[in-house]
Amino acid sequence: MIPSWLTLRDMEYVVAVAKHEHFGRAATECCVSQPSLSTQIRKIESYLGAVLFERNNRRVSTTMAGRRIAEQAALILDEAGKIPNLLGHMAVPRFESLNLGFISSASSFIPFVLTDLKKAFRNIPLSLREGTTDDLVKQLKAGALDAVIAADTVKDVALKSTSLFFEPFVLAAPKGHPILRKSNLKPSDLRAAEMVLLEEGHCLRDQAIHICPKNRRGNPRTFHATSIETLRHLVASGAGYTLLPKLAANGKPMSNLITYVDFESSKIGRELVILCRAQAADQDPFSLLNRTLLKAIPE
Amino acid sequence: MIPSWLTLRDMEYVVAVAKHEHFGRAATECCVSQPSLSTQIRKIESYLGAVLFERNNRRVSTTMAGRRIAEQAALILDEAGKIPNLLGHMAVPRFESLNLGFISSASSFIPFVLTDLKKAFRNIPLSLREGTTDDLVKQLKAGALDAVIAADTVKDVALKSTSLFFEPFVLAAPKGHPILRKSNLKPSDLRAAEMVLLEEGHCLRDQAIHICPKNRRGNPRTFHATSIETLRHLVASGAGYTLLPKLAANGKPMSNLITYVDFESSKIGRELVILCRAQAADQDPFSLLNRTLLKAIPE
């Protein structure tokens, strides 16, 4: 009968304790806390119905049974360790690590994709970075990033872009601000001089300015937020109104201070895309990445 | 590097699917549902970064990678299967299975001990039986039961009894019953003629009658409950009052119909004990059993 309650992790524990004869140090080696390891060893012992380690509060000693089990466990771990090698070239090419860039204004997209990403790329170190489009594109081309989520403003032959989804903009204004009296909100209702925006370099700033062409020459207020979060705080404290991507307005954060209003037309917004280096775009991991991100789109 | 996220169970899955090339049948063999198995295989594949099985909705075929992994998995399972044998005589003597008897009136004790029992005797088939003292003692002596939880009324040299705890009795009366007017409830307040009891053979019945000596000759009502549960129903429907062990009154079940009252003296009650065959009493598993039960005592 196969003891399917035994995990390879359990075997590491047994081997480690047998090696150190010390729970604390064994726990450190296994990267767990001492209580966790103690509990697990106890569990194993109670399953096996045998005492593997004699512990008398001052010294841990491995019993005969413990020694034998530990040896066998080491053997099994060894065999299990060979599994990844068995694949060799048969394994689909994968990312060594997955480094994703998000423009600041798309960071609200992260929570939606994170779970699925971790699932799809189990075992692969995942790092997310936030920044401006230019900054991220530079890093992407340099190879420091594998893919970037950005607005579809980038034209670069070295990059391939895959459409992700259209994200409408939403007006975020301090509660009671005059602009809120308008019904059927249109871009032309916005006055750049009344707006607070992200600082230079963030595409959301440019989009916000250009969305209402008549107002292009008004000077936006001199507050310069570097993240959506501070932008919201500025609005909340009455510094002016702003445009937010729909996802950033999700759940109406700070709704006691900020009012969120949809535009009359649902066409007001931006297209988000995935960017990756053109020559890498056809590789298997990228199609998995694209599929994963597309699947995670909210609504 | 050791893939400690792989479990032996996972390996069984891979081996089974490789063997049947059919998820449904493999799932049956592994005693899991087909979706569970599908998900796990998927998980393994995403960890390994390789496709182990080609499935095109009509047929499952094992890839080269899948075949190799399955072979190695089978080897590992084989090695793991040897573990229990390694113990041989070194294993502490254990129950093959643990068969516990509870007198009906102590069945409320079960939920308190169940979790700990399962923990202490992992892997060992556990069966609980309810019955009268005589019945259970007979089975215990015949070897059909390993231990019995009963009141301390049993005197039998072939059995050894270990004190468990003292459980007070509680009056359970239909809401509004005259007896509830008494404050400082004493055994002498009880009238056998007004009581409903378990049927002959249950020690709780005898205890209830004998607890109020003055009333021994009154005839209890002719309802005969065979379990605490029906006894409560009888009380709830107004058939009379009864005595319940404290644990059976725990959480005041049916409290819209039944009122529970403690006795003035906390001495009114019974001692619960663990019985086991005298010659077996010193064996290791029994001391573990005793310790486990003692630890699980409520309050």
Added chain:
DNA sequence: TGGAATCATAGCTGTACCCTATCACTGATT
């Protein structure tokens, strides 16, 4: 006697796995 070292216990939390129900697809049967 007090402090350091060490394993055990308690209580809580997050997550991975499992289940049921349902979907989506395919090939066969009428």
Added chain:
DNA sequence: AATCAGTGATAGGGTACAGCTATGATTCCA
């Protein structure tokens, strides 16, 4: 052609359990 049976995938929800921190109990040593 249309329906049905067979199959794997997906969704949603519940639960068991390994993990954590904090604390306890015991022993050794100063």
